[in-house]
Amino acid sequence: MTISSLVRLLSFSLATLTCAAFARAQTVTITTPLDGATVSGLVTIQGTATDLGNGRVSVSIDGGPFELATGTTGWSFDWDASTAANGAHTITARARQCMSCPEVIDTATVQVGAVSGPAITILTPLTGQTIVGTLTMTGTSSGASEVAVAIDAGAFVPTGATSPWSFVIEALSVPDGVHTLSARAIAPDGSVATDSVSVTFASSVTGQAEFEYRSSVDQALLTGLMYVPSSYTPSTPTALVVFLHGGGGLGVIPPGWLDELEARGWIHVAPDGRNWGLADPTAVAASCANTEAVGTTECNWCTSAAYVDNPFDPLVGPGEQDILDAIDWARDTFAIDPERVYLTGFSMGGRGTYQIGLRNPDRFAAIAPLAPAADMYEVFDRRPDPAGCKEGMVSDGAGGGQPGDSAITDTLYTLTSGRFLIENAFNLPVFHGHGTNDTVAFNVPGTPDQYLHGMHMLMDTSWNGCHDAGLQLCFGHTPTLSELAARHPEGYEWGFITTPVGHQNDTSWATGTPDDASVEGIPSAANPGERMGLFEFFERHTLVSSPATVVYKSYTDRHRCAYWAEIDITTPWQDLPGAIRVTRDVARNELSAELVRVGTATFDLARAGLRLEPATPLSIAVARLLEPAFDPALTLPDTLAPTFVLRGDFARVSSVRVQRDGVPDPAIAVAITPGEVRIGPVAFDLPGTLAVHVTEQTPRARRSGPQPTSLRSIQR
Numbered sequence: 008m009t010i011s012s013l014v015r016l017l018s019f020s021l022a023t024l025t026c027a028a029f030a031r032a033q034t035v036t037i038t039t040p041l042d043g044a045t046v047s048g049l050v051t052i053q054g055t056a057t058d059l060g061n062g063r064v065s066v067s068i069d070g071g072p073f074e075l076a077t078g079t080t081g082w083s084f085d086w087d088a089s090t091a092a093n094g095a096h097t098i099t100a101r102a103r104q105c106m107s108c109p110e111v112i113d114t115a116t117v118q119v120g121a122v123s124g125p126a127i128t129i130l131t132p133l134t135g136q137t138i139v140g141t142l143t144m145t146g147t148s149s150g151a152s153e154v155a156v157a158i159d160a161g162a163f164v165p166t167g168a169t170s171p172w173s174f175v176i177e178a179l180s181v182p183d184g185v186h187t188l189s190a191r192a193i194a195p196d197g198s199v200a201t202d203s204v205s206v207t208f209a210s211s212v213t214g215q216a217e218f219e220y221r222s223s224v225d226q227a228l229l230t231g232l233m234y235v236p237s238s239y240t241p242s243t244p245t246a247l248v249v250f251l252h253g254g255g256g257l258g259v260i261p262p263g264w265l266d267e268l269e270a271r272g273w274i275h276v277a278p279d280g281r282n283w284g285l286a287d288p289t290a291v292a293a294s295c296a297n298t299e300a301v302g303t304t305e306c307n308w309c310t311s312a313a314y315v316d317n318p319f320d321p322l323v324g325p326g327e328q329d330i331l332d333a334i335d336w337a338r339d340t341f342a343i344d345p346e347r348v349y350l351t352g353f354s355m356g357g358r359g360t361y362q363i364g365l366r367n368p369d370r371f372a373a374i375a376p377l378a379p380a381a382d383m384y385e386v387f388d389r390r391p392d393p394a395g396c397k398e399g400m401v402s403d404g405a406g407g408g409q410p411g412d413s414a415i416t417d418t419l420y421t422l423t424s425g426r427f428l429i430e431n432a433f434n435l436p437v438f439h440g441h442g443t444n445d446t447v448a449f450n451v452p453g454t455p456d457q458y459l460h461g462m463h464m465l466m467d468t469s470w471n472g473c474h475d476a477g478l479q480l481c482f483g484h485t486p487t488l489s490e491l492a493a494r495h496p497e498g499y500e501w502g503f504i505t506t507p508v509g510h511q512n513d514t515s516w517a518t519g520t521p522d523d524a525s526v527e528g529i530p531s532a533a534n535p536g537e538r539m540g541l542f543e544f545f546e547r548h549t550l551v552s553s554p555a556t557v558v559y560k561s562y563t564d565r566h567r568c569a570y571w572a573e574i575d576i577t578t579p580w581q582d583l584p585g586a587i588r589v590t591r592d593v594a595r596n597e598l599s600a601e602l603v604r605v606g607t608a609t610f611d612l613a614r615a616g617l618r619l620e621p622a623t624p625l626s627i628a629v630a631r632l633l634e635p636a637f638d639p640a641l642t643l644p645d646t647l648a649p650t651f652v653l654r655g656d657f658a659r660v661s662s663v664r665v666q667r668d669g670v671p672d673p674a675i676a677v678a679i680t681p682g683e684v685r686i687g688p689v690a691f692d693l694p695g696t697l698a699v700h701v702t703e704q705t706p707r708a709r710r711s712g713p714q715p716t717s718l719r720s721i722q723r
Contacts, residue, residue, distance in 0.1 A: 033058045035102035037115045045118045049128040049202055052076075052084045054100055054113070062104035063230070063257065063279075069096050075219065075230045076100070077133055087128040089149055091119050108255070125150040125200040127192035130171075134204045139212050139340055144174040144188060146202070151192035163191050181208045213237045215260065218276070220336035224325040231278040231333060232258040234265065235341070238272040244344035247337055248545070250277040251314060251330065251352025251359040261353070263514035267542045274341055278333040280313060281326065314359030315423050316565060319415055327363050334370070346550040351375035351541060353512040358383075361425030366566045368435040368559075373548040375438040375541040377516055378445055381425040381464050384410050417582040418562050425464060426485045430586070430634075431569065433498035433558035434551045437488060438544040439465055440516030442508035443525075465489060465503050494634075498556065502544050504528035517541050553614055560586035560641075573609040573652075574602075586632055586641055591615050596623050601632040602649055603641045606688075609652040619653055619660075619684065619701055627651060630694040650687035651697070657684055659703045666698040 035056040040046055056064050056079050065073035066084040068091070076084040079102075086098070095116055103110035127148040132138060147170045148154050155163035156174040158181060166172040169192070176188075189203040213235045220229055239245060248268070252258055258277030260268075268275050316327045337343055350371045352360040357379030364374035380386050387397050387410055398408025410420055421427045441461040466489045492499035506513050507525045519531050519540035528538035532547075557572040564579040576585025585604035591597070593616045600608060612619060619625050629649070632641055658681040665675045665686055678685040686699065 042115045050086045056102045067099040125192040125194040137207045142176040148192040157189045234275040246273040246347035251356030253354030349545045353377045365428035365431040372550040373436040377440040414581045434554045436500040439503040502529045556590040571611040571614040575607040577606045597626040599628040603632040607650045612655040625699045627697040648688045648690040653684045662702045664700040
């Protein structure tokens with residue numbers, strides 16, 4: 008994907024985001040245009056703000072969505088007034104230090120006047136931006152028969168469109184430095200209109216910076232914060248750390264992390280996210296589903312569906328995909344090593360780290376959830392807030408949201424609970440950081456709880472998920488990482504660190520800390536006598552791109568594949584998981600697949616290192632997934648009727664024969680295309696084995712005419 012690298016350099020302090028610190032007299036002021044001014048075409052809105060710290064300034068036109076402005080103390084925002092109707096329009100500027108913090112606003116009302124002749128506006132990039140990598144200029148025009156673009160004093164090159172229009176400037180095609188980008192609109196009568204912006208092209212940008220990227224789902228303009236080390240060069244693949252912020256926050260580089268990033272030469276990106284549930288106090292009642300249940304009670308907290316794609320609730324948005332889009336933006340913009348992408352986050356972001364990492368284990372070399380809530384049913388049960396305030400998982404955008412309301416709602420609660428997907432960490436190393444005095448997540452003052460500091464995800468095998476404080480929900484025992492690693496020592500690598508802190512991001516979780524009686528964790532290999540931090544844990548791991556065994560569990564039709572295996576489960580969105588555990592044996596050309604609730608199992612043979620050739624039949628051993636440490640919801644009878652899809656280059660395959668348990672079975676349906684062979688469905692009384700034999704087309708005839716002279720004929 009080609010995405011414009013829209014980067015604006017900033018400097019700011021790294022103070023911890025706590026709303027108690029936001030009592031200073033923040034201000035935001037629109038300085039131009041003045042109230043009552045008449046404007047047309049591209050309008051540059053400018054202003055000032057004070058005491059924002061890590062915060063942002065954003066601008067809204069006529070009550071529309073707020074979009075990020077450039078800068079803070081002095082800020083600017085470009086508005087294309089040519090797309091607005093003639094008449095009065097209201098500009099609103101908003102400043103706040105985090106999404107859940109108090110905001111200040113300023114407004115100005117302007118008149119949009121008629122424009123005669125052609126008009127053209129460059130929408131992106133904005134004046135003053137630094138461009139790294141490939142740039143896509145975009146804009147609009149009116150009254151034009153042709154739009155063309157020029158760089159500096161160069162020739163104008165037609166864009167091929169008029170409104171909207173776009174033009175791609177490839178990476179490194181423009182020398183580093185300040186350049187003027189011009190766009191020209193020509194009307195049928197020959198009259199001309201132009202617009203231009205001044206930007207800086209750079210081979211790389213170092214230091215702290217804001218960045219913008221577009222959603223691949225709805226094209227929304229999304230923002231975040233990044234850090235590029237001083238040692239970065241585009242010629243050297245670089246590790247990427249992705250940080251997910253906590254509830255109500257914005258993208259941040261946690262205190263103490265800069266030295267680690269700089270020392271290792273790693274890039275850091277921290278997406279700001281969207282306005283999820285508890286992110287905005289003014290919208291909590293609306294984002295919590297049942298406002299009638301809330302009544303006049305002020306909601307200070309709401310169960311947030313952040314970092315999950317919820318296709319049933321427009322208030323949530325594509326939260327997971329936004330993070331994956333940010334990673335794609337970073338990979339398009341910088342020389343990111345695809346085998347060293349690491350995911351971490353704090354609190355709500357720690358929960359998101361489990362969610363996104365375990366649903367996409369083949370995208371990350373390792374993950375590090377910090378102070379997460381790992382069971383959202385437990386959160387709902389324990390929080391003392393009114394039920395209406397806690398209804399953040401909305402099934403249809405119009406109501407519901409409590410556990411038990413519907414299968415879809417329960418699926419969303421399950422998807423946001425790391426405990427129900429922990430089996431997917433077979434090839435994904437996990438480092439968990441938590442405070443042993445953390446009581447914030449469930450608001451139980453003064454009483455540390457085993458559910459809070461993560462031991463039920465790591466070592467506490469007593470947790471059976473029975474909630475008898477109100478919900479009366481019982482899920483049975485779900486596995487800990489220690490149980491899974493003991494049963495499968497070839498997988499499930501994990502580490503942890505706990506320190507005597509409350510609900511806060513302890514710097515020592517990242518850097519490591521000297522061992523003492525108050526600290527638990529794994530020994531540091533780099534620093535004897537200390538406990539390992541997440542950066543050292545990350546540095547030990549690279550992505551396993553084609554593992555010998557794939558374990559994957561899913562509840563939806565949106566998450567199907569990991570590594571070289573893919574599943575379509577039979578009951579998506581019903582809070583009933585489907586799962587596969589499949590192991591390859593390359594030398595014997597065999598697959599051993601254990602399945603449950605899987606309608607179709609697809610295998611990428613090339614990526615798995617397997618073959619489907621006339622001389623090499625493929626064996627597929629099939630069994631029910633029987634795993635004592637797995638989720639009890641996976642238990643099923645000993646019957647199964649899956650379809651198997653083999654992907655590869657089968658352009659020369661003319662026929663496929665299938666044997667079941669050593670006996671030819673012509674009743675099994677087979678379909679062949681150049682890219683795949685589809686077998687089944689096949690009904691099993693498990694276990695069973697399929698052997699897949701192929702016949703290829705007759706080898707190509709020898710070419711007519713003189714043949715190459717052989718070595719033997721030369722010698723003779």
